[in-house]
């Protein structure tokens with residue numbers, strides 16, 4: 031291929047990536063050094079984008095595709111000619127169509143979307159796992175004029191994760207039965223020892239039974255985590271009173287803790303959700319608040335009604351979290367490796383399970399914290415459409 035032919039080729043590619051390159055390339059009258067340098071720069075960047083292994087797409091502010099590189103064609107199957115001018119929603123499977131307003135709202139707020147894992151649809155209708163990063167494109171005055179998106183195929187990684195989940199699920203299932211038997215025999219033994227007044231064995235059997243309960247919880251947590259990630263957990267929504275649930279959950283935690291757990295949730299707060307699962311989230315957050323507050327202090331649980339949603343907060347005055355980790359703590363198996371944190375037992379599962387449960391309810395979970403100053407965890411849930419009076423009136 032000659033140099034001219036190669037440049038011509040890149041100029042054609044440049045048009046599908048940088049729309050303005052098309053005009054620059056044909057404006058033969060402009061031969062000033064400046065415009066030549068600009069053209070070289072454009073061609074250089076067009077070549078960089080075109081040879082990228084990641085799909086790079088640009089779109090207008092109203093969501094129409096304006097640029098498409100070769101890797102985008104390899105990933106989605108469409109040529110640039112086929113998709114430029116089409117809405118980005120053609121790449122979204124029906125269950126991910128909500129990605130569009132979510133991404134646009136983030137961009138309008140001037141925020142970038144980093145490594146967001148989602149699914150997309152190819153030209154043939156195949157659904158693929160992708161990780162996308164979307165950044166706002168602004169004009170010289172700083173006005174938002176569009177967005178650039180980098181998409182990466184993560185099918186192999188997802189396949190590995192699914193295999194791992196399947197393995198963890200099988201192992202946990204296998205462990206459940208012997209642990210349950212061990213628990214029953216331990217309890218029977220404890221009853222017998224209590225009955226026979228064998229005082230010297232009472233402490234030993236009690237400790238053994240406590241360890242069995244811990245083991246049972248670990249295995250249940252692992253099983254639950256893998257089931258959640260494999261999408262095998264179905265919610266069973268019902269309408270319930272949130273402050274009653276909070277009381278039910280904190281009672282057993284309070285009985286074994288020196289912290290003062292204060293329930294400030296407003297009554298009545300009606301929610302339509304899976305009561306057991308929301309209870310599990312509250313239990314996880316309150317247990318963490320106790321665990322990561324070495325000096326017994328207050329733990330406050332409160333609710334705030336907002337339009338269309340209820341926000342629940344769990345505040346502690348413990349070791350706190352460096353804002354650097356405020357997103358990562360919700361990742362699977364993530365634990366902060368600081369001097370303080372490593373002294374507390376845990377597997378880095380609870381917050382990930384909680385985040386999955388809240389996301390299944392179309393809610394959000396987040397934390398506000400500073401290291402050394404305690405943390406407040408929040409989660410939001412859509413509020414019940416049926417009000418209390420409507421419910422009683424029927």
Ligand code: ADP
Nearest residue numbers: 318319322350359365366376377378379380381
């Ligand atoms: P685990 O507590 O078992 O490690 P989690 O998923 O519940 O797992 O929490 C992940 C990490 O987030 C913890 O290891 C800890 O570093 C941090 N963390 C969670 N809750 C708190 C809290 N209330 N205060 C300080 N750090 C917390």
